[in-house]
Amino acid sequence: MKGERIGELIGIYRDGLLEDTMPFWLEHALDRECGGFLTYLDRDGSALCTDKPVWVAGRFIWILSKLYNTVERKQEWLDAAGHGIDFMLKHAFDSDGRMFFRLTREGKPLLKRRYLFTETFGVIALAEYALASGDDHAKQRAIELYNLLLKYYKTPDLLPAKGFPETRRAKGHAMPMILIATTQVLRQIDDAPLYRQMIDESLNEVFNHFVRPDEEALLETVGPDGERLDSPEGRLVNPGHAIETSWFIMEEGRSRKDDSLVREATTILDWSLKLGWDKQYGGLLSFADVEGKPSPMYHHDMKFWWPHTEALYALLLAHHLTGEDRYAEWYERVHDWTFSHFPDPECGEWYGYLHRDGTVSSGVKGDFWKGPFHIPRAQLYCWKLLEEMQPS
Amino acid sequence: MKGERIGELIGIYRDGLLEDTMPFWLEHALDRECGGFLTYLDRDGSALCTDKPVWVAGRFIWILSKLYNTVERKQEWLDAAGHGIDFMLKHAFDSDGRMFFRLTREGKPLLKRRYLFTETFGVIALAEYALASGDDHAKQRAIELYNLLLKYYKTPDLLPAKGFPETRRAKGHAMPMILIATTQVLRQIDDAPLYRQMIDESLNEVFNHFVRPDEEALLETVGPDGERLDSPEGRLVNPGHAIETSWFIMEEGRSRKDDSLVREATTILDWSLKLGWDKQYGGLLSFADVEGKPSPMYHHDMKFWWPHTEALYALLLAHHLTGEDRYAEWYERVHDWTFSHFPDPECGEWYGYLHRDGTVSSGVKGDFWKGPFHIPRAQLYCWKLLEEMQPS
Numbered sequence: 001m002k003g004e005r006i007g008e009l010i011g012i013y014r015d016g017l018l019e020d021t022m023p024f025w026l027e028h029a030l031d032r033e034c035g036g037f038l039t040y041l042d043r044d045g046s047a048l049c050t051d052k053p054v055w056v057a058g059r060f061i062w063i064l065s066k067l068y069n070t071v072e073r074k075q076e077w078l079d080a081a082g083h084g085i086d087f088m089l090k091h092a093f094d095s096d097g098r099m100f101f102r103l104t105r106e107g108k109p110l111l112k113r114r115y116l117f118t119e120t121f122g123v124i125a126l127a128e129y130a131l132a133s134g135d136d137h138a139k140q141r142a143i144e145l146y147n148l149l150l151k152y153y154k155t156p157d158l159l160p161a162k163g164f165p166e167t168r169r170a171k172g173h174a175m176p177m178i179l180i181a182t183t184q185v186l187r188q189i190d191d192a193p194l195y196r197q198m199i200d201e202s203l204n205e206v207f208n209h210f211v212r213p214d215e216e217a218l219l220e221t222v223g224p225d226g227e228r229l230d231s232p233e234g235r236l237v238n239p240g241h242a243i244e245t246s247w248f249i250m251e252e253g254r255s256r257k258d259d260s261l262v263r264e265a266t267t268i269l270d271w272s273l274k275l276g277w278d279k280q281y282g283g284l285l286s287f288a289d290v291e292g293k294p295s296p297m298y299h300h301d302m303k304f305w306w307p308h309t310e311a312l313y314a315l316l317l318a319h320h321l322t323g324e325d326r327y328a329e330w331y332e333r334v335h336d337w338t339f340s341h342f343p344d345p346e347c348g349e350w351y352g353y354l355h356r357d358g359t360v361s362s363g364v365k366g367d368f369w370k371g372p373f374h375i376p377r378a379q380l381y382c383w384k385l386l387e388e389m390q391p392s
Numbered sequence: 393m394k395g396e397r398i399g400e401l402i403g404i405y406r407d408g409l410l411e412d413t414m415p416f417w418l419e420h421a422l423d424r425e426c427g428g429f430l431t432y433l434d435r436d437g438s439a440l441c442t443d444k445p446v447w448v449a450g451r452f453i454w455i456l457s458k459l460y461n462t463v464e465r466k467q468e469w470l471d472a473a474g475h476g477i478d479f480m481l482k483h484a485f486d487s488d489g490r491m492f493f494r495l496t497r498e499g500k501p502l503l504k505r506r507y508l509f510t511e512t513f514g515v516i517a518l519a520e521y522a523l524a525s526g527d528d529h530a531k532q533r534a535i536e537l538y539n540l541l542l543k544y545y546k547t548p549d550l551l552p553a554k555g556f557p558e559t560r561r562a563k564g565h566a567m568p569m570i571l572i573a574t575t576q577v578l579r580q581i582d583d584a585p586l587y588r589q590m591i592d593e594s595l596n597e598v599f600n601h602f603v604r605p606d607e608e609a610l611l612e613t614v615g616p617d618g619e620r621l622d623s624p625e626g627r628l629v630n631p632g633h634a635i636e637t638s639w640f641i642m643e644e645g646r647s648r649k650d651d652s653l654v655r656e657a658t659t660i661l662d663w664s665l666k667l668g669w670d671k672q673y674g675g676l677l678s679f680a681d682v683e684g685k686p687s688p689m690y691h692h693d694m695k696f697w698w699p700h701t702e703a704l705y706a707l708l709l710a711h712h713l714t715g716e717d718r719y720a721e722w723y724e725r726v727h728d729w730t731f732s733h734f735p736d737p738e739c740g741e742w743y744g745y746l747h748r749d750g751t752v753s754s755g756v757k758g759d760f761w762k763g764p765f766h767i768p769r770a771q772l773y774c775w776k777l778l779e780e781m782q783p784s
Contacts, residue, residue, distance in 0.1 A: 042685065049623045051623060104559060104560065108560075110556055164500070164502055164504075167496060167500040168500075168502060230442075231442075232441050293440055294440065294754045294755055294756045296756075298691040298745065299690040300753070302690060362687065364686045364688075367688060
């Protein structure tokens with residue numbers, strides 16, 4: 001990638017982050033009346049729903065703290081993160097130490113999920129905030145919550161079984177994937193052999209059970225020992241998810257200076273682009289069937305924001321770590337599609353939900369899944385990586 | 393509607409039913425090896441998944457029996473229904489008398505749902521089959537199952553609470569709606585004051601809690617006493633669902649010779665077409681927000697088969713019962729869109745899942761929701777109603 005292009009891209013990501021994405025969320029999402037965040041927002045930032053999704057809150061606290069830790073020690077960011085932490089510690093935890101998924105505006109519980117993803121976003125919020133603020137209580141809560149979620153993860157009998165495990169057992173790619181990323185954040189504030197061990201275990205599980213070289217795919221769902229399930233679930237590939245995993249693993253390879261791990265990660269990226277890129281309209285499909293059969297997901301061919309943000313960073317990182325030009329070429333292809341379809345020129349921030357042909361399906365800026373996370377994270381990570389890539 | 397057009401439409405529905413829909417399912421869906429039905433089918437009728445959805449099985453047994461009861465005493469239909477009943481009675485019931493939602497090909501349980509819809513389809517299967525076969529055991533099982541589902545419905549504490557009812561309670565339109573239709577089937581084989589009472593209760597609940605004349609909509613979700621919820625769920629309208637309800641209620645009005653009930657039902661139809669018809673591309677949208685805000689459903693603007701089949705019958709029935717020409721005009725509009733987009737000219741049967749613009753999103757003929765039900769039911773009901781409408 002040429003120095004001039006790198007400079008141009010740095011401007012796009014930095015300005016997008018600091019002048020568009022973060023101001024949008026900081027202007028609209030802080031609930032000054034009841035505490036916490038209002039993140040379920042219409043295109044113009046007005047609230048479509050005052051219920052508070054705890055995933056989104058954890059992710060917002062994380063990015064605010066991460067910006068404070070890596071860009072500038074800006075009081076506004078630390079204050080907003082602390083505003084979120086206060087509400088989270090007050091309202092988002094159940095008496096068993098686990099977290100709720102959805103709260104009312106006032107903080108009363110509406111939903112608690114069986115799965116452990118809310119807790120993983122709680123860990124990254126608390127850990128990154130602890131690093132930003134030096135708050136030892138937040139640090140201890142992060143470590144405790146991480147250990148609690150591992151206890152539940154390793155002792156499935158602690159939670160009532162879903163379905164009939166005596167008939168069929170299955171497991172998802174999301175847990176080992178998110179454990180890699182969660183542990184990468186937590187180990188910034190704490191040092192224990194457990195962290196390396198958990199990442200190693202997760203990497204082994206991803207590569208031995210979910211990665212299928214014979215089918216050139218990372219599958220979403222397999223049997224307990226990696227058995228291939230002959231069903232729509234068993235054939236399901238989520239290209240954006242696999243691409244996100246690929247850069248989590250590239251980062252691990254980079255941090256360990258392990259080129260073979262980087263190579264294994266870029267192979268997942270190669271497969272996922274091949275399966276997920278829409279040859280007709282461009283953009284990344286939401287789901288694919290590894291045998292090319294119809295997908296069971298209604299929105300299988302819709303274009304969502306987050307696979308594109310993940311692909312942008314994964315491709316830049318793959319280009320940087322391998323030096324291969326084809327990743328720079330792929331980057332430009334994804335860049336063109338992303339920046340010509342997702343940003344909302346009128347109200348700011350990005351659309352999240354497009355039809356297959358790239359037209360807008362819904363203009364919401366936030367809901368239970370979309371919020372201040374994938375876009376600012378990609379903007380920050382691409383910006384900082386491009387600075388590393390810049391010829392001196 | 394002119395006699396010539398009526399004659400033409402009779403041919404379309406009768407031939408579609410007897411020469412396309414039913415042969416497709418009878419050829420592909422009977423599992424001669426393990427019993428029961430394989431209904432999760434690709435475009436060409438090959439199995440995409442051998443798991444057995446119990447909703448679909450109950451609905452297939454119902455239509456087979458209904459055809460036997462109303463069209464012709466064809467042994468093939470009765471045998472296929474009996475083949476389904478055998479598997480259902482052997483495998484689909486849990487020890488508490490409730491039903492599983494999803495079974496393996498061999499009949500082992502994979503999933504049981506908290507809600508009671510599987511049981512409602514069990515009731516219509518058993519009741520219609522009892523009427524066809526004269527099987528007293530099936531009749532008794534239908535009545536028992538109906539009473540069991542009412543017990544669970546009326547005693548919410550029998551099932552573990554979903555979410556946190558102490559924070560917020562909500563209820564869905566689907567239960568009173570489906571109880572009307574289920575009871576209409578069951579009362580064919582049994583006579584008890586309970587049936588009229590349940591339909592009256594359900595009608596009251598629909599009209600007093602879900603129908604909102606001020607907003608001209610039938611809402612999907614309200615508070616326990618019909619409170620309007622200010623959230624995306626609370627604003628959600630499912631036009632196809634509301635249209636289906638409208639004809640269930642028109643049928644009740646027709647059977648009671650109650651014109652004012654028919655009028656109340658056609659008002660729901662009017663509102664639902666106004667909210668649900670896509671002025672840009674034609675066809676019925678899957679979801680609408682009563683305030684015109686963005687819908688939380690990814691597939692909100694996709695065109696599904698079943699709202700169209702329900703609208704075809706609802707409009708013919710509304711035209712027949714009210715004599716109003718506008719229903720005939722609306723009928724032709726929905727007819728044109730439906731028949732120019734849904735039927736699969738190459739492999740037979742209909743596509744189920746189209747994009748907003750009418751292009752095919754997925755060619756599956758069956759899954760956990762689509763199967764031999766809405767299409768053959770509409771074909772049968774439209775055909776028989778058109779015969780009534782035909783000038784002698």
